[in-house]
Amino acid sequence: MKKGVLLVNLGSPDSPTPKDVKPYLDEFLMDERVIDAPKWLRTLLVRGIILQTRPKKSAKAYQKIWWEEGSPLIVISERFRDKVKSGLSLPVALGMRYGSMSIEKALGELQSKGVDEVLLVPLYPHYAMSSYETVVVKSLEVQQQKFPEMQVTTMPAFYKNPDYIKVLSDSIAEGLKDFDYDHILFSYHGIPERHIRKSDPTKFHCKIDGSCCKINSVAHHTCYRHQCYDTTDRVIEHMKLDESKVSSSFQSRLAGDPWLKPYTDFEFERLAKEGKRNLAVVTPAFVSDCLETLEEIAMEGQEQFEEAGGKHYKHIPCLNDSDAWVTLMVKWIRQWEADQSLPA
Numbered sequence: 001m002k003k004g005v006l007l008v009n010l011g012s013p014d015s016p017t018p019k020d021v022k023p024y025l026d027e028f029l030m031d032e033r034v035i036d037a038p039k040w041l042r043t044l045l046v047r048g049i050i051l052q053t054r055p056k057k058s059a060k061a062y063q064k065i066w067w068e069e070g071s072p073l074i075v076i077s078e079r080f081r082d083k084v085k086s087g088l089s090l091p092v093a094l095g096m097r098y099g100s101m102s103i104e105k106a107l108g109e110l111q112s113k114g115v116d117e118v119l120l121v122p123l124y125p126h127y128a129m130s131s132y133e134t135v136v137v138k139s140l141e142v143q144q145q146k147f148p149e150m151q152v153t154t155m156p157a158f159y160k161n162p163d164y165i166k167v168l169s170d171s172i173a174e175g176l177k178d179f180d181y182d183h184i185l186f187s188y189h190g191i192p193e194r195h196i197r198k199s200d201p202t203k204f205h206c207k208i209d210g211s212c213c214k215i216n217s218v219a220h221h222t223c224y225r226h227q228c229y230d231t232t233d234r235v236i237e238h239m240k241l242d243e244s245k246v247s248s249s250f251q252s253r254l255a256g257d258p259w260l261k262p263y264t265d266f267e268f269e270r271l272a273k274e275g276k277r278n279l280a281v282v283t284p285a286f287v288s289d290c291l292e293t294l295e296e297i298a299m300e301g302q303e304q305f306e307e308a309g310g311k312h313y314k315h316i317p318c319l320n321d322s323d324a325w326v327t328l329m330v331k332w333i334r335q336w337e338a339d340q341s342l343p344a
């Protein structure tokens with residue numbers, strides 16, 4: 001069999017205009033793992049309400065961060081793919097869960113190179129039904145329908161892998177080199193609390209009560225909240241940080257039901273009001289900078305923190321196409337190529 005790699009990230013609209021943002025948001029929010037209501041209700045919510053106003057608002061936000069070459073998330077993911085590819089002798093393709101750079105096109109590219117054994121790499125460190133799981137389900141659906149001769153192996157969420165924690169910690173240390181922080185906020189993308197309960201295979205462990213994520217359980221394999229806190233704890237340990245100067249929060253919520261707390265925007269205010277003057281923010285739920293880090297955190301976050309009395313603010317970039325991150329991905333892929341082993 002001939003091996004190849006499929007990297008998958010979330011995707012972006014084709015351009016930062018309402019005309020292109022609308023179909024992208026439609027595909028994204030009509031995903032039953034993102035808005036998990038019955039189809040009739042999801043259609044009513046998304047097409048009847050959200051898509052009436054959000055494309056215009058989102059397009060404005062995209063315009064603030066858009067690069068000459070295109071969407072930062074796409075451009076960074078392409079640079080990452082190219083660098084990973086140059087460290088390997090097997091084909092590497094990049095697909096997006098939503099938008100025009102589809103998973104189908106990427107698998108087709110691998111097929112045209114004779115690949116029939118694929119390592120699927122969802123570019124998310126943590127498991128959530130709205131990120132990692134939907135990439136896996138969609139990729140397997142496309143494989144079964146269009147490429148039945150292919151075999152697919154999936155890389156697990158790597159949030160606690162010691163090599164990943166080292167690469168993340170080193171990137172944070174680099175970002176803090178010229179910044180005399182008095183607090184570091186780990187801001188993760190939020191999800192509705194309901195999704196945590198839905199993904200709990202025991203159906204009783206995850207109570208989101210402050211302690212369940214610390215008590216050992218099989219539920220942690222699919223508990224996004226546990227995995228986020230675990231990443232923060234491991235970085236604290238690796239970097240020997242003062243625990244009292246670090247906290248975690250969840251950003252980017254949509255209106256409606258309760259999302260994971262504490263909410264990042266409320267934390268900016270709380271930390272400033274508590275007298276924190278110099279705030280560093282790291283966003284480890286994303287491997288590539290994107291709308292949610294470049295606009296919501298780097299731009300809006302700074303404004304919110306400073307308005308509440310904060311003085312100095314620094315967003316530490318994601319791993320992006322840094323040499324250390326590329327080298328680690330190449331190492332994981334080579335291990336799979338050699339003996340099928342996957343990072344744990």
Ligand SMILES: C=CC1=C(C)c2cc3[nH]c(cc4nc(cc5[nH]c(cc1n2)c(C)c5CCC(=O)O)C(CCC(=O)O)=C4C)c(C)c3C=C
Binds near residue numbers: 035286
């Ligand atoms: C950690 C990864 C992500 C999870 C989990 C996630 C859940 C999630 N997202 C929405 C709604 C939106 N997210 C949007 C942008 C966006 N989300 C992620 C990652 C995760 N989302 C990324 C990387 C991006 C940026 C994409 C880019 O092009 O840069 C958007 C679009 C922008 C906007 O209108 O705000 C929406 C909408 C939900 C509802 C959800 C879980 C239920």
Ligand SMILES: [Fe+2]
Binds near residue numbers: 189252
């Ligand atoms: Fe999102």
Ligand SMILES: [Fe+2]
Binds near residue numbers: 226
């Ligand atoms: Fe949990």
